[in-house]
Amino acid sequence: MLMATKEEIIDHGLDYLREIGVEAICKVCIPNGGSCCKSCPYLKDRIGCQSRNTSCTAWLCGFQKYIFFELGLLEKWNSFWEQVPGQDFRRDFTPADVNISLWLDKPDPRIRLVVDAFARDLEELRVQKKIMISQFNDTLDSYMNKLLLYRDSEILRHVLKKQKVHMREFQQYKMEKENYDSH
Numbered sequence: 062m063l064m065a066t067k068e069e070i071i072d073h074g075l076d077y078l079r080e081i082g083v084e085a086i087c088k089v090c091i092p093n094g095g096s097c098c099k100s101c102p103y104l105k106d107r108i109g110c111q112s113r114n115t116s117c118t119a120w121l122c123g124f125q126k127y128i129f130f131e132l133g134l135l136e137k138w139n140s141f142w143e144q145v146p147g148q149d150f151r152r153d154f155t156p157a158d159v160n161i162s163l164w165l166d167k168p169d170p171r172i173r174l175v176v177d178a179f180a181r182d183l184e185e186l187r188v189q190k191k192i193m194i195s196q197f198n199d200t201l202d203s204y205m206n207k208l209l210l211y212r213d214s215e216i217l218r219h220v221l222k223k224q225k226v227h228m229r230e231f232q233q234y235k236m237e238k239e240n241y242d243s244h
């Protein structure tokens with residue numbers, strides 16, 4: 062058990078996301094109307110977030126949840142953040158110091174290649190008008206929430222099958238994911 066400041070916890074989460082390379086997906090999402098910070102009063106134009114908090118750092122959008130799940134990172138990510146009290150919508154009531162017993166290991170650097178491939182597919186499918194960024198993010202999020210909620214194997218099989226259909230054109234992502242899984 063180690064006492065950590067709220068800032069250290071946020072930095073740990075942000076470093077992890079940075080190392081995974083999630084900004085490649087945000088770079089496709091934000092200019093195309095999908096930003097999760099949209100209409101937040103803490104967002105300052107061309108400056109960024111003015112209220113770094115544990116809640117927004119812990120929160121994963123549908124794209125991220127899907128990738129974390131597929132790469133086997135979601136459980137650890139959630140376990141890390143379950144140690145952090147006071148998370149709320151776009152703000153937190155997290156105490157200045159929190160006891161943390163489980164930290165996230167440094168992610169495998171190859172994960173970045175998988176995430177980059179996802180971002181490239183996302184952009185290409187958007188340009189071809191095969192997907193709308195926000196709706197697609199919501200769709201993946203809803204599948205992920207069902208996968209995390211249900212225990213019945215028949216329901217899970219059905220959800221996974223439908224999710225697979227939605228992901229069928231993410232060819233670069235699938236190739237990089239296969240490379241990642243085979244090593």
Ligand code: SF4
Pocket residue numbers: 086087090091095096097098122123124125198
């Ligand atoms: S919704 Fe997801 S991809 Fe879009 S800006 Fe937010 S974190 Fe990035």
Ligand code: SF4
Pocket residue numbers: 097098099101102103104109110111112113114117151152
């Ligand atoms: S508080 Fe959260 S939603 Fe608002 S700008 Fe900061 S990160 Fe974005």
